Amino acid sequence: MGTFINGETAGASAIAIDSISKTYIGKKRVRVEALKDVSLTVGLGEVFGFLGPNGAGKSTTIKCLVGLMRPTKGTATIMGESIPSIASRRNIGYLPENPSFYDYLSAEEYIRFVGSAFQMPADELTRKSEEVLKLLELWDARKRPIRSYSKGMVQRVGLAQVLVHDPDVYILDEPMSGLDPLGRSLVKEIISDLKRRGKTVFFSTHIIDDVEKICDRVGIISGGVLKSVEHVDRILEQGVTGYTITAQNDKGETLILSVDRDGLGDKLTSLATVGCTVSLIEPVRKNLERFFLDIIKESNGPE
């Protein structure tokens, strides 16, 4: 196995990527090194956010995992099955970036098509397709051809086809893309519900806020290199840079003071000495956005 960077899970892995590299040979034989020696594991039942700027290599990683392209070097397994293989694909629900479907089909026809490709029994397929079409709020439009759908509705068909065969592992390329705030919140609820049911979710995004709310861990990729893997709650805990103190003096006036991380104790003592009453202490955090931007900035800096 390749060398893993920090933040790996100790338990069994649902996804294990071992030193994957991918070089595209473009027009005029121009080589693009889209992935450079990426190693990563995602634990069973984990929600993992794959965060990176445009062109970082997120979709390339995902396409390798779901068997749409072969890595130039390296291997990976999904639930212990090597990729690419039918066995590994059977266990995956995959949402492509900007999905497009046979648009003369209705959502209901398309979902049934996907379910039958996964060899779902007819009665289970009927039950599950109703369930996912209702969940994604496509039930009323289910008989209309997909070509008449809005962008957000097409994205929701993409999510419905991911869920219909109830796989163990969900690989989602920008699942919130093209959705309005209600749609985004629905997707977050769906991901949280998958986690409650012990499923594994690996999704790519540019949106830091989505990672902060629903992910157990985040991997940051830039220029085809995996820069960092960390537990989201650890980033938030370690990110305390100082405190804001709200206090009242003996004249009843409110004071708002900032202190750095190490200065809290001394400041509280000095406030007590001058007769101030402290009513609130709030941590000031280096949030995930700062963490992300610092890593990207570092990786864009001088070699």
Ligand SMILES: Nc1ncnc2c1ncn2[C@@H]1O[C@H](COP(=O)(O)OP(=O)(O)OP(=O)(O)O)[C@@H](O)[C@H]1O
């Ligand atoms: N078929 C291809 N031929 C040549 N280069 C490609 C091809 N597909 C992707 N690339 C290049 O590989 C790099 C990684 O692209 P990739 O689509 O994986 O990034 P991404 O992180 O998913 O970006 P985005 O967030 O913009 O979708 C980019 O430099 C991209 O231009």
